[in-house]
């Protein structure tokens with residue numbers, strides 16, 4: 001009887017959108033929906049502390065800052081400091097500064113670490129009365145092609161819960177449950193392995209004057225700010241290398257050599273990991289009433305800093321589409337996937353170009369190395385090339401958005417794409 005009552009209470013829970021995952025994508029979707037007065041429930045598998053400490057990206061690009069500005073949320077959701085748009089390339093120890101300022105008076109990019117963005121979005125959402133449930137276990141999605149999907153999960157104490165909704169936002173990253181719920185064959189997956197590994201190291205060490213990308217015969221290296229006394233470093237390595245093969249002394253020696261900076265100040269290393277550079281796109285980013293947002297739909301290799309920024313782009317389009325739908329217009333829901341994918345492929349291309357250029361310019365075979373160095377030469381000497389680069393770095397390039405206007409309204413029923 002108690003269980004029966006529990007089930008009745010569960011099935012009584014209802015909302016407009018269930019958001020799976022409380023990373024940048026999920027918290028951006030939830031904050032924008034809440035800001036629009038639309039009900040949603042966020043289910044996150046991990047604890048609040050765990051999510052709030054996950055350190056990855058470091059720059060919210062200009063386009064994303066202006067997106068938050070258009071919602072009137074910049075001051076509440078963005079921490080960090082404005083970024084002057086200057087990127088340093090160091091080729092065999094020789095420094096070249098490239099600016100990605102767009103020359104307008106609009107707000108610039110922000111040096112805002114990912115965990116700070118997630119913490120601030122979470123605080124804003126909760127202050128606005130949002131419903132966020134951490135440690136939600138065994139999340140499962142049902143009836144995605146029906147009129148009212150259902151999401152089931154267990155609370156931290158094991159109590160089963162059920163929520164019905166109009167839409168599910170799958171914001172649970174590459175290894176989440178949302179995309180894996182979609183039946184085989186409904187999505188096409190495009191995957192690419194760059195054959196490159198990066199040792200990534202987080203350290204309590206002084207940040208560089210500007211984000212720094214370095215090329216040398218010893219391989220690629222990078223040094224990025226992650227706070228007033230914190231830096232993230234990258235070192236190219238074989239994709240199957242072992243982090244234990246990189247003790248502190250080897251890390252700092254390699255960084256000093258590849259960055260061409262014998263005086264580089266070291267500090268305690270707080271995190272060290274090796275990952276493969278890979279790219280992934282799932283098409284379409286929707287199945288019935290499930291909409292994939294952020295890494296659940298696409299992985300971009302970190303070069304160019306696009307992954308988190310694409311998640312914010314998707315979140316913005318999805319929130320606006322739900323807002324329209326609540327007011328009776330489903331057009332933007334129908335074009336959501338096509339519009340997002342245009343920008344995804346645009347950013348994949350930029351990231352792939354930059355990845356190849358900076359790695360081939362280092363230790364690749366001579367023909368490829370000379371091609372890559374010619375590309376860098378063009379970037380450093382041609383104002384047109386520098387301008388195109390700046391457009392892509394800021395995210396202000398019109399490609400994704402301008403082409404999006406050409407997408408014919410795909411007015412198929414919500415049940416299928």
Ligand SMILES: Cc1cc2nc3c(=O)[nH]c(=O)nc-3n(C[C@H](O)[C@H](O)[C@H](O)COP(=O)(O)OP(=O)(O)OC[C@H]3O[C@@H](n4cnc5c(N)ncnc54)[C@H](O)[C@@H]3O)c2cc1C
Nearest residue numbers: 021023024025045056057172173294295305306307308309
């Ligand atoms: C080392 C590294 C460096 C990077 N650097 C940059 C950079 O400089 N610039 C940039 O723009 N991007 C960068 N990225 C990419 C960026 O971190 C991701 O694109 C971003 O985290 C995507 O956000 P998301 O919310 O889509 O996914 P995630 O951040 O993966 O969040 C998904 C959330 O869903 C939760 N979840 C998963 N499964 C479930 C489930 N079954 N039920 C409930 N919740 C679930 C997870 O716990 C998590 O909180 C980097 C990535 C890495 C790995």
